[in-house]
Amino acid sequence: MNEANLGSFRPADPSVLDDDPFWSVVRRRHPDVDVVLLADPPDPDPHPDPDGPSDRAGSATDLATLRTVADELLTAWHAVAPLLPPGTGPAPGAPDAPGVPAVRWSARDGAHALLLVKAVRDTDLATGTDLLRRIAFDLGGRGWRLAPSGDEEQAVLDAAGGLVDLHAVAGRAATTLMLATGLLQATEADRDTVLAEVRTVLAGGAAPASGEPADGEREDGEREDGEPGEGRSWP
Numbered sequence: 001m002n003e004a005n006l007g008s009f010r011p012a013d014p015s016v017l018d019d020d021p022f023w024s025v026v027r028r029r030h031p032d033v034d035v036v037l038l039a040d041p042p043d044p045d046p047h048p049d050p051d052g053p054s055d056r057a058g059s060a061t062d063l064a065t066l067r068t069v070a071d072e073l074l075t076a077w078h079a080v081a082p083l084l085p086p087g088t089g090p091a092p093g094a095p096d097a098p099g100v101p102a103v104r105w106s107a108r109d110g111a112h113a114l115l116l117v118k119a120v121r122d123t124d125l126a127t128g129t130d131l132l133r134r135i136a137f138d139l140g141g142r143g144w145r146l147a148p149s150g151d152e153e154q155a156v157l158d159a160a161g162g163l164v165d166l167h168a169v170a171g172r173a174a175t176t177l178m179l180a181t182g183l184l185q186a187t188e189a190d191r192d193t194v195l196a197e198v199r200t201v202l203a204g205g206a207a208p209a210s211g212e213p214a215d216g217e218r219e220d221g222e223r224e225d226g227e228p229g230e231g232r233s234w235p
Contacts, residue, residue: 059185060185060186060187061184061185062190063190063193066190066191067197069114069181069182070114070194070198072164072181073114073163073164073179073181073198074198074201074202075164076116076161076164076166077116077202079138079142080135080138080139080166080177080179083131083134083135083138084118099118100202100203101116101117101118101202102115102116102118103115103116103117103195103198103199104117105191105195106180108183109183110185111183111185111186112183112184112185112186112191113180113181113184114184114194114195114198115178115179115180115181116178116179116180116198117176117177117178117179118176118177119174119176119177120174120175120176120177121173121174122173123170123173123174124172124173125153125155125171125172127170127175128170128171128174128175129150129155129170131170131175132148132155132156132157132168132170132175135157135159135166135168135177136148136157136159139159139161139166142161143161144159144160144161144166145159145160145161146158147159150170153172154170154171154172155170156169156170163182164179164181165179165180165181166179166180
């Protein structure tokens with residue numbers, strides 16, 4: 001893909017960006033960054049062929065592939081984590097580092113996505129929005145596709161980077177980040193293996209004591225809070 005052939009992207013109108021509360025700040029701080037936007041997706045077929053191929057169909061993903069996807073999720077977290085404010089939670093051996101995020105599998109349509117969730121508490125809307133801007137600039141430099149949005153109550157950043165998506169929401173009391181893989185067909189045993197391996201890496205190489213859940217996660221694997229995602233199409 002080059003400037004003459006942007007594929008599914010389209011150049012952003014500078015006048016539109018200059019009026020946008022999110023991108024105007026990014027452009028002012030980083031004038032060397034080129035911004036491109038995704039073209040609107042085509043409308044779905046109102047009469048799909050019931051005998052045609054389905055995105056839900058597929059054979060089980062092997063363990064090696066699951067580990068590759070999990071590595072991509074961890075890579076994304078390690079890109080975002082240094083941008084978070086220190087002291088947002090317990091981090092083994094690193095008191096000034098952001099805390100360990102919650103990690104779990106989420107089921108939908110017979111498949112599973114691996115989720116990594118971190119809540120940065122005690123941040124107001126302005127502080128959280130600035131954090132999302134810094135995350136957007138960093139991920140944009142890594143080739144991620146960015147889609148900020150929001151209103152007077154919250155700022156939202158959706159981003160896609162290869163095998164992993166980010167959904168981040170900055171509100172008046174907290175900023176919540178969720179990194180998610182795509183839906184995967186995998187056996188329960190392989191999912192358990194990968195989940196344990198990811199938790200070990202996030203804990204700094206030591207297995208979680210007594211199987212305790214990570215920050216922000218209950219014993220049943222669900223998040224303590226309902227944000228973000230309520231009313232959205234996230235797994």
